[in-house]
Each structure stands twice: as structure tokens, then as C-alpha cells.
Amino acid sequence: MQRTRICTGAALAAGALAVTGLAYAPTALAVTPTSATITANCGSFGGGAATLTATQNGTAATLTVNSSAITVPIAIGANSITSTLTMVKAGGGTVTFTGTRNPAMSAGSPVTVGPLNGTVAAGNRLEAFGGSLKMVVLGITITCTATGPQSPGPFVF
Template sequence: MSSPMSIPRTRKRTGTSVALMVGALAVTGLALAPTALAVTPATATIDADCGGLGSGAATLTATQNGSAATVTLTSTDITAPVALGADSIAATLTLTKAGGGTVTFSGTENPAMNTGDPVTVGPLNGRVASGDRLEAFGGELRMTIWGFITLTCTATAPQSPGPFVFD
């Protein structure tokens, strides 16, 4: 008779077999998991003309997750014309595509900003294809505030260090 503290050999073997199978499945899952995609460069700088908001340098930051991508614009040279609540700007960013066409990113995400604060818009969401090369020059950022004030920014030169290239 076995003591209450001992485990019968058949249960031990079954437990070991289950543990090995779970471990093998975990390793297989890691091997088959999709690889992370990345956009390069992750950030680019543009010179932007935003009319009444001002003109100057702006930074575009891009991310990618499969065919989903985001772009965020930040600038200390371009400032809020009035106090704005969080998520109060409806924005559409159109980037030109190498070889023709455009890709649009849109959303309503922005932090709260006081009059004169640096502008941040995004992340704006869009769809990309592997190999897309997207550039701000030739495109535009259209921002609608309170549903009726529309402001448009355009890049005055190609972005630096170059277009966003998506995996």
C-alpha cells in the first residue's frame, strides 16, 4: 500500500507526459507566431504650413501592426488656435504613395490643449500594404474643430529622412 504522500507511478508518468505536450505546443506556437512588422523610419520630420495655426517643423511618428498602421503628428511650431478638449479634433492625414495614389489615416484622438499649446494629433489610423512607401509631401492634414472649423496643413518639402516604408 502506498503512503498518503506518495504519488502512484502511473499518475506521475501521465503528469509528465501532459507537461511535455503542453511545453511542445507552447514552443510550436512561438515558432508559428507572426513576426512583428515595422515601419522605417519610425519618425520623420516635415516643414508644414498650417495657415492660421502657424508654420514650421512637425514630427510624424508611424507604427505598424500587420496591415494596420498609425501616424501621429506633433509640433512645437504649430500651435492650438483656441483651447481644445481631448479628442475634439477630427483629423484626416493623406500621404502620397510612391508610384501613385494616396493612403488616408483618420481619427479623433488628441490631448487637451490650451490656446498656444504645441499641437498633437493622433494616433490616426489607416491601412497599409507590405512595401508601401508613403510621403507627407503632396498630401495634407485636414483638421476639423467643433465640426465646422476646418484647418489644412501641407508639407512644403519632402519629409526627412525619407518616406515611411511599411513591411
């Protein structure tokens, strides 16, 4: 009989701990989609397809830009590109993602910048079309713009 009470007590304690853990667990927010493609025009620096990858943790969000169609003309060291990505909010306004994170890239390598940090609000719908990516490399500013809406659609935070 005592063994049954101990097992029952242990089961109840484990259940109570599990419920308490769920009650105090942080709510997970997720951006959808996590990846989108655009066609970018970077003026005399080229252009083509680029992929935007998004993550979210509460109101903090990051975006990374990769493009095999846009290449660097010279070797660039890690974390040497100052980038500002401006995304357009549905309903008006913009959200800016900034940073100096990039891998080291040799001449002719595909461009990768990010993750770039920004702040979002629940329900923000962000689109690259109408915004821009400005990269400052060795004092030269390169501005890229999307030539149409991103696919499959805006990021929803």
C-alpha cells in the first residue's frame, strides 16, 4: 500500500512540474516564410536573384541576404561590410535591419551579408520591394533594390 502511495505521489509531482514548466515556458514566435527570393538591381555592380532568410525571437529579428548572381569585385575581409536593409511594412512605414556581419569573400565570390538585426512587432508584414539594401564596402556605397515583389510573399512576424 505504501509503495502505491509513493508511486502515485511521484506521478502527481511529475505532472505538476510538467504543467508548471509549460506555464512558464516562453511563447515561441516564428516568422513565415523563413526564406524568400527577390530579383535585385545593384546598378553598375550587377544584379540578379537573391535569397532573404529571416529569423525571429520575440521582437528581435534578423535577415540574411545571399546572392550567387551578385558577386564581390575584390577580396573582402570578414565583418567589413556595413549593411542597411530597409524593408517596407504593409500599411506604411519601414523597418531597418543593420549590421556589419559578413563572411570573408574572395574576388568573384557570391555576396552574403548578415544576419542583420532589426526590431519587429507582432503582425508586421515586411516586403523587400520598395525598400533597399545599402552596403558600404571600402568607402563605396552599393545600393540594391528589388525589381518586383518577393516570392513567396512578405515576411509575417
